[in-house]
Amino acid sequence: MSTEHDPLAAATVEAVQGGHVTVAGLGVSGSSAARALRRLGARVTVVDGGDSESHRSRASELEADGVSVRLGDAESLPADTDLIVTSPGWKPQSPLFAAAEAAGVPVWGDVELAWRLRGTASGKTGTPAPWLAVTGTNGKTTTVQMLSAILGAAGLRAPAVGNIGTPLIDVVLADDPPDVLAVELSSYQLHWAPSLRAHSAAVLNLAPDHLDWHGSMEAYAADKGRAYEGNQVACVYNCADPATEQLVRQADVVEGCRAIGFTLGSPGPSELGVVDGILVDRAFVEDRHKQAQELAEITDITPAAPHNIANALAAAALARAYGVPAAAVRDGLRAFRPDAHRIAHVADVEGVAYVDDSKATNTHATQASLAAYDSIVWIAGGLAKGATFDELVRASAPRLRAAVLIGADRQLIHEALTRHAPDVPVVDLARTDTGAMAAAVHEAARLARHGDTVLMAPACASMDMFVNYNARGDAFTEAVRSLTADRAHDAE
Template identity: 60%
Template sequence: MGGRRMTPDFLTGAMPSADRTSDWSQASVVVAGLGVSGFAAADALLEFGAKVTVLDDAETATNVEKGTLLETLDATVRLGPGSTAELPEGTDLVITSPGWRASTPLLARAAGQGIGIWGEPELAWRLSRPDKQVPWLAVTGTNGKTTTVQMVAAMLTAAGLRTAAVGNVGRPIIETVLDPEPYDVLAVELSSFQLHWSHSLAMHSAAVLNLHPDHLEWHGSMADYTADKARIFERVTHSCVYNVAEPSTEQLVAEADVTEGARAIGFTLGTPAPSMIGIVDDLIVDRAFVEQRQTSALELAKVSDVQPLAPHNVNNALAAAALVRSFGVPATAVRDGLRALELGGHRIEQIADSEGVRWINDSKATNPHAAASSLKAYDKVVWIAGGQAKGTSFDELVTDVADRLRGVVLMGVDRELIFEALRRHAPNVPVKMINDTDTGAMAHAVAAAATLAQPGDAVLLAPGCASLDMFASYAARGDAFAAAVRQMTSTPPPVADAD
C-alpha cells in the first residue's frame, strides 16, 4: 500500500517528546546547511542512528570535504546549486542552519507539511535529556553577547567549575553536550536566529542585554525580532536577567512564561535596588543574591577589573555577574574571572598610539547600537563606518554622538545611508567617502582618517554594519584595519607569548 510512511511518535505533536532515549533509527532527518552547526548536528544524528540527508547549495572545498566525511558515516549529501530546492520525500524533521529564513522554500515546504524545524541548540537540548542534563546560563541581546558569555565562562572557571562557552560563540552546543567528559554548567550565547528555531529550551538563568534594531531584513520587523529574543526567558527555572536602562528587556521578563519561583534580576550602571547588580563607589556589588539585600550589598569586583574599561563592557560584566551569582558562584570568582579574561580581538582593541592619536579596532560593532556604545567611550573621535546596514537606521546614533565626532570616513555598500544621517543631524562634521570596494579600500580609509585626526583623538573603526559586502568576516575587516594602521604608523604587531 502506497503513501507517506508515518513520522515516529516522538517527533509528532506540538511539543514532541524526542530525547536521547528515542529510537532515532526510525527518523529521516534533513540537515539544511553544512556550516559548523550543521555538520555537528548531522554528525550527532548519525551517532544516534538517524537517516540523515544534508543539503547545501554551496559546493565549496570545505563543504565537499565535510560532506565526504559524513558520507562515510552513511549520510546522504547533496551539494551545489539547486540542492535545497526540494524537500526529500519522507522527511520527519529538519535541522536548519541559523541564518536560513523561514521563507526559504525548503523550510516553507516543511512548515506547510507540518514537519518540525529545529535549530542546533534545540537538537542539543533534546539529546542531552534525560540523563546528560547540564544547566545552561544563556545570553542574548543585540550587542555584547559574545563578551558576556566569555565573562560568564571565565567566572565559572574561576569558581572551579567545568564549563565551556558555546552556541553562537566557540563550539557548537551539540558537540559539548555529547562530550564524554562531564560539564557542570554551560555558558551559552544564543542569537535571534537560533532562538527562532528553539522550542523547548529551559535555561537555569538567562539574560537579555539590550534590544535595538538589527537583522530586520531577516526577521521582517522589530516586533518579530523582539519576539524571538524573548524566547530565551521561556521556562527559565531560576533567574531572568534584564537591563534596568532598557525597560523593554524588563517587559520581556514580565511577559515570559517562566517556571514558578524564577526571579527577575536587574543590572545597572547606577546604584542597585534590591534584586539588582550594580555600581557603588566604583565597585560592582550584589543586592540580588545576598540574604540582607534590603539593607546591604556584597562587593563582587572593582569596576577597574573590567577590561577594556568602557560603559557598555561594564554592563556586560554586570550581566555576567548576575548569571553566575544565580548559579551560586562566590563573589571572589566574579573578580578573579574578570581579571583572568582575555577577550578575542576586534572588540575595542587598541592597535596603535601614534603622535597622540589612538587607533581603535572595534570591527565587531556590526550594528548602530554597538557602534554608538563604542563611540561614547571616547571624547573626540574620527569614526570609520560603513558596510551592510541590514535594514537599520543611523539617525538616532548620529544624533547621540554628533558632538563627539571630529570627522567621519565612510566605506562599503551602504555608506550613502550613513552619509544622509550625518547630513541631517551633524551637517558640520567633515566626511570623507571611500568609493573603492577592493582590498585596498581599508588602507585608503585609514589614510583619510589620519588627515582628520588631531592629538588627543581616537580613530575608531566601529562600522555599525556587517562586513560581507567587502570582507570575508568582521574579523577580516578588523585585520585589514590593523594592518593598514601598523603600516602607516610603523607600529609592529604584538608578539605572541611563548608556550
C-alpha cells in the same frame, strides 16, 4: 511551527534510532548535527542549495560517515523524513519548511536538538548540565566569555558554547560533559528552540537587527524573549533597556524565578550596579533591601568601556544566580580578555589612540563604542543591511572630531552627518577595495589631534570589501602599524 503533534517530543537516543532526519544546511552546525544523529543511529540526509567545490568537499566527508547529502536542492522534502533539524540561518519562510508543515514533519533547530538530547551520552543518567543563556542584539559573545571565565574561576568546567562557535550538540553528547554551560544564543537559534528551559538567562539589549529574517521588530523581540521561557532561577534584564524588562514580564517562568536587573548606576534591590567604581550586588545577598556585596572594580574589566561594564554586570548576575561566590566574579573578570576586533586598542601614535571595533557591525553596537570616547575621528561604512543612521549620528555628534567614510553604503552615513552634524568634517573615500582601509587610516591621522581617538566602528557589515569583520579589523591594524612605522622612519 507548532510542536504540539511532534512525534519526537520526548527525544532520547532510542527515539531517533532508525528515524530519518533531514538536516538543513551543510555548515558547521549542520555538519555537527548530521554526524551526531548518525552516531545515534538515525538515517540522515543533509540538503543544501549550494553545489560548489567546497560544498562537494564537505559532502564527501559526511558521506564517508554514512550521511546522505543532496546538493543543489534545498526546497523539496526528502521522502520519509520524520524530523528536520535546521541550521540557524534558514528563514522560516523557506519552501522546505512549508513542505514539512504540509507533511506534518516537525522542525527543530540545532539548539533544540541539543536541548532534547542533553545528558544522553553513552547512556549516562543523572541531571544534565544546566544552561546559563545569553542573548541580545549586541554583547552576547563577550558576556558569554566573561561568564565562562567567572564560572571557571569558581572551579567549574563551564565552556562558552552555542552561537559562539562550539556546536552545542557536540558538548552535550560528550562522554565527559561540563558542570554548567555558558550558552550564547542568537535570535535565529531561539526561533527554532521552543523547548529550551534554561537555569537562568539574560537578554542584554534590543535594537533593530535581522528584520529581513524575522519580518518585524516585534517578531525579533519575541524570539529573543524565548530565552526567558521556563527559567528556573533568574531572568536578567537591562535596566537601561525597558524592552528587555518587558520580555521578562511576558515570560512564563518557574514559580520563584526572579527578575534581576543590571545598571551602570547605583543598584536598587534585586539589581547589580556600580557604586564609586565598584561592581555591587544587591540581588543575591541575604537582605537585598539593606545589604550589598562588592564583586569587583571597574578596573578589573578590560576594556572598561560603559557597554563592556554592562556586559560584565550581566555575566556576574548569571554567575551569582548559579551560586558563584563574589571572589570568583572578580578573579574571572580580571582574567578575561576580549576577542580581537572588539574595541581593541591597537596603538598610540603621536598622542592619538587607534582603536579597532570592527565587530561593531550595526548602529546599536557602534553607538555604544562611540560613547566610550570623548573626541573621535570615526572610520565608518560598509553594507548597511537596511539600517538608518540618523539616531546614531544625532546621539554621537558632540563626540565627533571628524569622520572618514568607506564602503558601499557610506553615502547613507554621509547624509546623516550632513543632517545632524553639519560642522563635522567628512572625508568620503569613493572606493570599496581592501586598500581603502589604509587610505582611511592615513586620512584619520591627518584629521586627528593630540588626545583624540581614531575609532574604526563601521556600523555596517564588511562583505562589500572584506571576507568578514575579522579581515576588516586586520586591515585596520595593519594600516595603523604601517603608520607607526612610517612615523618612526620620519623621525630618524
